[in-house]
Amino acid sequence: MAETGRRRGLDSRGYIEREGSLGRVPGAFRAVVAVARDQVLSMLAARLHSAYLYGSIPRGTARPGRSDLDLLVALREEPTEADRAETRVLDETLDKEFPQIDGARTLLVSRARVLSDLERYDLGWFVACLCTPLLGEDLAEDLPRYRPDSLLARETNGDLALHLPRWRERIAEASTDEARRSLVRGYSRRLVRTGFTLVMPRWNGWTSDLREMAEAFGEYYPERAAQMRTAAVAAYEPGAVSGGPVAHAAVLRSYVDDLGPWLAEEYARVHGVKTPRPGDR
Incomplete structure (x- = not known):
């Protein structure tokens, strides 16, 4: 499991360091x-x-x-x-x-x-x-300093369940493989980031690298690790999904019929649901 001590992305006091310059x-x-x-x-x-x-x-x-x-x-x-x-x-x-x-x-x-x-x-x-x-x-x-805790996890990505119905609508509306590839890229990124913040408090760190996010998630959910690793690859290179248009459609279906609903339910169980925003439906 995750090693003890300072993790990449945190300062000596355990706050998330600002990335980039x-x-x-x-x-x-x-x-x-x-x-x-x-x-x-x-x-x-x-x-x-x-x-x-x-x-x-x-x-x-x-x-x-x-x-x-x-x-x-x-x-x-x-x-x-x-x-x-x-x-x-x-x-x-x-x-x-x-x-x-x-x-x-x-x-x-x-x-x-x-x-x-x-x-x-x-x-x-x-x-x-x-x-x-x-x-x-x-x-x-x-603004305050931030730790990788359950409050941050809930308020950043605790609304996946709200997005899934709209994802299904957009998938149904996507009429070209280019459109489906774009959805694969965007939804893959969202799922990997949500999977990572699900385990972020236990992993005790921060990263923006999607592959590292997927690996961190897999430490705690090994039964879903392969799905998340595949999503991380698709997030960077949706063209890496072999099988062309049929494969892209299948990946999207798996996101809204399997990985997405499971992740939303597990997230709510572990961290709760994000505070509602005006316009949420």
Whole structure:
């Protein structure tokens, strides 16, 4: 089982260390990060509170032509539809201009939402621990330190059961293998991360590496370990699923008929259900 003592991702006091830094951005991605920074600053101007990078680029593990550019932008007020439209244009422009990224995605939020009590152990934790400051004042200064405990597990991924009905709808609507491959990638990532946070308090650490997440999960649920390892591979390389369109459809069915429902039930049993958000159905 997990070794005792300090685990990767924790500081000497047992808090989750912030991952990523601008110094870790690979050379191939520095130009796109610089342009994104300048465009966000120009586009949002006085409404901008802060902006962050997250994902593989600030962690230094991004692969040219394979990795996304992920941005989180916090505004001083609630984002408007006009703000969202502008950021969609920004994402499309960056994706077209820089072949080293496989898409750009900007998550637009308000300062108040990040710092709210409701989001303290979800979006707040995400900003404080998984986001790298790019512009403005760092919201992490107004957030607590976080341990890999059951509260964090519940509030980050304790809502899988709510997502499964919509997953089934999207799978039924997916009419091309490209669409199914995209769903395999996204749902695989969500399941692996949920499997990891299920065992995170016992494993006593943090990692964003999906393969390491799957291995940690397998230490405590060996009967499901092979499924989670396969999901980790599909999360990085959905094309690695052999068998083409039929295989992708089968993987998706297994997620919503077997692994997903089991994981949601086990998660609720161990950690409870995430605090409801407005709009949950």
